[in-house]
Amino acid sequence: MSPVFSHGDLRLYLLSLLDEAPRHGYDIMQALADRTGGTYTPSAGTIYPRLSKLEDDGLVTKTVDGRKTVYEITDAGRAEVASRSGDLEGIQAGLADSVRLIADEVRGSVREAMKSLRADLASARDQQQDPPAPARADDPRFAGREQLHRADVAINAFRARVRSDLRLFTAGGGVIEADVVDRLTAALDEAGREVTRALQR
Missing domain, CATH: 1.10.287 (Helix Hairpins)
Known part of the structure; x- marks a missing residue:
């Protein structure tokens, strides 16, 4: 199941990523995918409008570095991250729970697949040892x-x-x-x- 950011949560999480280091857009999207174990893979259409809004609010700045646009948090952005540290911890805990649930589902699927494979192998082995008599048309x-x-x-x-x-x-x-x-x-x-x-x- 994909983690769903509540209203405002993605905005705060983006700020927290930029608080770690300046990033370009693709790097931010990749970081979100990595931090959530691939359970949340945002599109450019989701991320860039939010970055633009953060810039309008004076919380980030952007500079063009070659073909990349690099976003950097401002002092006002850092102040917001610091003032909402409790909210950020809750977001991170929710994402961690989602990753754990995905991992549990994957482990369960692998166990079921292995169980089915063992049963198939056992059946194939039994048939080789004691092949069934050919079926007749009137069977x-x-x-x-x-x-x-x-x-x-x-x-x-x-x-x-x-x-x-x-x-x-x-x-x-x-x-x-x-x-x-x-x-x-x-x-x-x-x-x-x-x-x-x-x-x-």
Whole structure:
């Protein structure tokens, strides 16, 4: 989950970054991404207007260094950072919590992937040691696999057809209305429930 800066928090955090050292715009964006473990990657359209506002407020200055514009905090900016040190600590704690949550999610995903991989490897090993007898055409399992294949083909064909229709429509300048997606979602949910009911009979 990406950390969300509350109103004014990003402004203060930008000031705190500039309080550490003068930076150019890309460096600021990179620092934000690094400090948040990649959970927040702001665009130039987010950062530069805020830097411009900080400059208008007399909290930062900018100088052109070759092709780069370097931003530097002013004494007034440092005074604001110092006066809001408690707020800044709260922002940093929130970002640290977000990074920890992301790390926990990644570790959980890796554990699940490893568990699944071990199960697949064990299954493959068992099949090599004791290969199953070839299925006969009159074996119900054979017929079941055939129907599973048919279902896969039908689902994939439906998905490809609908995606193609949607992409062609939007490519031609059309706007997909929310109720169209709502009806599609409802129909798919109902189809899924019907399959579940049929399998449970």
